Amino acid sequence: MPDCDPHKFSLVETGYVRTWRAEIDENTKTIHVSNDEFSEEGDEIVLACRSCDEKKAVPQGFTIVWP
Numbered sequence: 459m460p461d462c463d464p465h466k467f468s469l470v471e472t473g474y475v476r477t478w479r480a481e482i483d484e485n486t487k488t489i490h491v492s493n494d495e496f497s498e499e500g501d502e503i504v505l506a507c508r509s510c511d512e513k514k515a516v517p518q519g520f521t522i523v524w525p
């Protein structure tokens with residue numbers, strides 16, 4: 459495991475689901491997809507290091523500034 463100091467944190471939302479409407483064509487063995495839909499909200503937002511497996515919750519009192 460790499461020793462990283464400081465950790466290279468990314469903000470990660472877990473439990474996020476992406477779904478596509480699908481039509482299965484048995485004759486041509488193809489699956490036609492359309493209309494992707496995202497779940498409204500994931501389970502939680504955590505900080506996860508890209509180098510090691512370190513994860514931590516967003517600290518209390520911190521505000522996430524979205525782009």
Ligand SMILES: [Zn+2]
Binds near residue numbers: 465
């Ligand atoms: Zn790390």
